[in-house]
Amino acid sequence: xxxxxxxxxxxxxxxxxxxxxxxxxxxxxxxxxxxxxxxxxxxxxxxxxxxxxxxxxxxxxxxxxxxxxxxxxxxxxxxxxxxxxxxxxxxxxxxxxxxxxxxxxxxxxxxxxxxxxxxxxxxxxxxxxxxxxxxxxxxxxxxxxxxxxxxxxxxxxxxxxxxxxxxxxxxxxxxxxxxxxxxxxxxxxxxxxxxxxxxxxxxxxxxxxxxxxxxxxxxxxxxxxxxxxxxxxxxxxxxxxxxxxxxxxxxxxxxxxxxxxxxxxxxxxxxxxxxxxxxxxxxxxxxxxxxxxxxxxxxxxxxxxxxxxxxxxxxxxxxxxxxxxxxxxxxxxxxxxxxxxxxxxxxxxxxxxxxxxxxxxxxxxxxxxxxxxxxxxxxxxxxxxxxxxxxxxxxxxxxxxxxxxxxxxxxxxxxxxxxxxxxxxxxxxxxxxxxxxxxxxxxxx
Numbered sequence: 001x002x003x004x005x006x007x008x009x010x011x012x013x014x015x016x017x018x019x020x021x022x023x024x025x026x027x028x029x030x031x032x033x034x035x036x037x038x039x040x041x042x043x044x045x046x047x048x049x050x051x052x053x054x055x056x057x058x059x060x061x062x063x064x065x066x067x068x069x070x071x072x073x074x075x076x077x078x079x080x081x082x083x084x085x086x087x088x089x090x091x092x093x094x095x096x097x098x099x100x101x102x103x104x105x106x107x108x109x110x111x112x113x114x115x116x117x118x119x120x121x122x123x124x125x126x127x128x129x130x131x132x133x134x135x136x137x138x139x140x141x142x143x144x145x146x147x148x149x150x151x152x153x154x155x156x157x158x159x160x161x162x163x164x165x166x167x168x169x170x171x172x173x174x175x176x177x178x179x180x181x182x183x184x185x186x187x188x189x190x191x192x193x194x195x196x197x198x199x200x201x202x203x204x205x206x207x208x209x210x211x212x213x214x215x216x217x218x219x220x221x222x223x224x225x226x227x228x229x230x231x232x233x234x235x236x237x238x239x240x241x242x243x244x245x246x247x248x249x250x251x252x253x254x255x256x257x258x259x260x261x262x263x264x265x266x267x268x269x270x271x272x273x274x275x276x277x278x279x280x281x282x283x284x285x286x287x288x289x290x291x292x293x294x295x296x297x298x299x300x301x302x303x304x305x306x307x308x309x310x311x312x313x314x315x316x317x318x319x320x321x322x323x324x325x326x327x328x329x330x331x332x333x334x335x336x337x338x339x340x341x342x343x344x345x346x347x348x349x350x351x352x353x354x355x356x357x358x359x360x361x362x363x364x365x366x367x368x369x370x371x372x373x374x375x376x377x378x379x380x381x382x383x384x385x386x387x388x389x390x391x392x393x394x395x396x397x398x399x400x401x402x403x404x405x406x407x408x409x410x411x412x413x414x415x416x417x418x419x420x421x422x423x424x425x426x427x428x429x430x431x432x433x434x435x436x437x438x439x440x441x442x443x444x445x
Contacts, residue, residue: 019235019236019237020236020237020238020239021236021237021238021239022238022239022240023151023152023155023238023240023444023445024240024439024444024445026151026155026224026228026238027148027151027152027439027444028439029228029229029230030147030148030150030151030227030228030229031144031147031148031439032229033228033229033230034147034227034228034229035229036143036146036147037140037143037144037147039143040136040139040140040142040143040144041140043136043139043140044133044136044137044139044140046136047129047132047133047135047136047137048133050129050132050133051126051129051130051133053129054122054125054126054128054129055122055126057115057118057121057122057125057126058115058122060112060113060114061112061113061114062110062111062112063110063111064108064109064110065107065108065109065111066106066107066108066109067106067107067109068104068105068106068107069104069105069107070102070103070104070105071102071103072099072100072101072102072103074097074098074099074100076103076105077100077101077103078091078097078100080103080105080300081103083105083298083300083309083311084105084300084301084302084307084308084309085308085309086302086307086308086309103302104302104303105300105301105302106300106301106302106303106304106308107298107299107300107301108298108299109296109297109298109299110296110297110298111294111295111296112294112295112296113292113293113294113295114292114293115290115291115292115293116291116292116293116316117289117290117291118288118290118291119285119286119287119288119289119290120281120285120288121282121285121286121290124278124281124282124285125282127278128275128278128279128282131271131274131275131278132275134267134271135268135271135272135275138264138265138267138268138271139264139268141264142264142265142268145264145432145435145437145438146432147227148428148432148437148438148439148441149428149429149432149437150227151224151227151228152424152425152428152443152444153425153428154220154223154224154227155224155238155240156242156421156424156425157220157223157224157421158217158220158221158224158238159238159240159241159242159421160242160417160418160421161213161216161217161220162217162238163242163417164213164414164417165210165213165214165217167410167413167414167417168206168209168210168213168410169210170413171206171406171409171410172203172206172207172210174385174406174409175199175202175203175206175406176203178199178389178392178402178406179196179199179200179203181392181393182195182196182199182399183196185395194399195398195399198399198400198403199399199402199403202403202406202407206410221235240444240445242417242420242421242424243420244368244371244420244423244424245423245424245427245443245445247368248364248427248430252357252358252361255357255361255430255433255434256353256354256357256358256434258434258435258436259353259354259356259357259433259434259435260350260353260354261435262434262435262436263353263433263434263435264435265349265352265353266349266350266353266435268349269342269345269346269349269350270346272342272345272346273339273342273343273345273346275342276335276338276339276341276342276343277339279335279338279339280332280335280336280338280339282335283328283331283332283334283335284332286321286324286328286331287321287328288320289318289319289320289321290318290319290320291316291317291318292316292317292318292319293314293315293316294313294314294315294316294317295312295313295314295315296312296313296314297310297311297312298310298311298312298313353433356433357430357433357434359433360426360429360430360432360433361430361433363422363426363429363430364423364426364427364429364430366426367419367422367423367426368423370415370419370422370423371416371419371420371423373419374412374415374416374419375416377412377415377416378409378412378413378416380412381405381408381409381411381412381413382409382412384405384408384409385405385406385408385409388401388402388405389402389405424443427443428441428443428444431443
């Protein structure tokens, strides 16, 4: 159900010049508007309708038909006169019996068929429909989780590129100041054109990075809008900062246990195994007899409204499949093989899920270590640049040292931003792997 905040967001985002949006707002918006979720929700609703369709097998089938026939066939005329209750002594005459005139018959027929016993076929059909609904429901939940993960990735991609562009701009300003100083020194006759040219090469390289990052930022914004179901050019300000999230407190074993129990893929595998078991039971059930009850009410008339009669019929029948060309036996063997296939898939899914949890857990801890290393590297690179700039201005260091430290600072800042970006995404991927990622997850704060 849409919340008032989301309704306001939906109304305001496309129209305003800029709209602030947090990561949680982006997730809720995507859950409300993403077409993949709409598609999986429709599939789940279709599966639910199939349950009601299957339950219809418990109820009687009632049909009504209306027909009109006109013929002079002797057998047809004789039987129709009887069903119309219009047979008289004159109809026994040899002439009318052999060569009767044309006769109309307007027939109204109501039939009722009810299954008394079918060996559990309808019950198993309902069970299969319920299991199919469970699979569709888990697929819908999986789609929601994947959309949330994609929003997290796209959101932090935008922030990362924006921060990298900011770092590049800062490097550009620093290089500009160095170039200005180098030009002043050259004008004073204290250096050659080599320093100035080297700094201009550095500025050209930084400018190239600016151009590329600005283009990447536009594409990243469009990708985020696409996931959220917005027009690609919708502008907005992202308010969730690109900062490291707290370290997870859970143990790896707990994450694995949660994943095996709650992951949509794990539950889908269990539903599929149960469905295969039900199909195997249905194949064996085809060897059981079926008992049907049939009732009919029939009205036959020479004219549409009168000159007719009515009759009714009740019957009960038994149908037992004694031999079907060995196809039933083949189907039983087929369902046994499919059951073994589903059981193997379930075991394989459990192992794959545990592996994904371990990979996500390792990625998160590796990203956290990278952040600590990168933070120290940024501090050291900035201090080295400060010292080198002072030495260069004092004429102690050459331009080569300055260029090297400028590049080192930009690289260190870029690595730190990438580490924070990867840590935030890894935290979301760990919750996704554990089956706990939702719109209310703490990793979205």
